[in-house]
Amino acid sequence: MAQTFLHTMFGPGSRALQEEAGSRASYARMEAGAGEVDVLTDREVEFILARDSFYMASVSEAGWPYIQHRGGPVGFLKRIEGNRIGFADYRGNMQYLSTANLAADDRVSLFLMDYPNRRRLKLIGHAYTSDDPADIAALVVPDYRAVPERAFLIDIVGFDWNCPQHITPRFTEAEIEKGAQPLLEELARLRARIEELEGNIHGR
Known part of the structure; x- marks a missing residue:
């Protein structure tokens, strides 16, 4: 738990606003026991x-x-x-x-x-x-x-x-290529199968 982070970042102003919003008790428990x-x-x-x-x-x-x-x-x-x-x-x-x-x-x-x-x-x-x-x-x-x-x-x-709220997923080019690789492999298999079937038809 980020006890020291909260204890360090919360000031009198934020704690007062938390009291007004009714969230202070919850955050106080999270701050409790903060070390160095x-x-x-x-x-x-x-x-x-x-x-x-x-x-x-x-x-x-x-x-x-x-x-x-x-x-x-x-x-x-x-x-x-x-x-x-x-x-x-x-x-x-x-x-x-x-x-x-x-x-x-x-x-x-x-x-x-x-x-x-x-x-x-x-x-x-x-x-x-x-x-x-x-x-x-x-x-x-x-x-x-x-x-x-x-x-x-x-x-x-x-x-x-x-929390993940409002974080829009973004992907690097390498991550997109990795995710698309199974689809590209399946597409290649389908194309090969189509060519095989067409070859059989024309060979008759």
């Missing part, structure tokens, strides 16, 4: 390692939220140990917005989406960057043709699974 962190289980780790993209929000020095999309091969987001995850930061547009934001405020929020199965995982944590070659090497994806500049390391504090 929500410990990642095999379920969360498996989900994290299967992603090929995610969204990460940080806060600018001016107090504005900034959301960045990160993507790569499946498994580019890695579990390092315990509640620490990370990814290699490859050279891109060189705006360095997220990198600069973390220097002032290390808090981040991540959205990880599984559109085909209508699942999403929210993560909150403290992030920092590292130029240590060992940290970067541990996160580089083999055969990925891009130049790594630094490592992004995130110590997860809390997480929460969301």
Whole structure:
């Protein structure tokens, strides 16, 4: 249960609105017993390692939220140990917005989406960057043709699974091809059978 996530994210304002809406008692039970962190289980780790993209929000020095999309091969987001995850930061547009934001405020929020199965995982944590070659090497994806500049390391504090309501299923080209493969094979068999029957008819 995401006890620490809820305890951390709920403030006086949201708790007051929950009281007005009649949902506070239920959420209070969910918050009860919150520790220092929500410990990642095999379920969360498996989900994290299967992603090929995610969204990460940080806060600018001016107090504005900034959301960045990160993507790569499946498994580019890695579990390092315990509640620490990370990814290699490859050279891109060189705006360095997220990198600069973390220097002032290390808090981040991540959205990880599984559109085909209508699942999403929210993560909150403290992030920092590292130029240590060992940290970067541990996160580089083999055969990925891009130049790594630094490592992004995130110590997860809390997480929460969301219900599938309003998540529109979306599929990658590879997933569509995989789903259509049985139909294409059946179509090929039918075509072969038709050609065989036509051959028999003309051969009479």
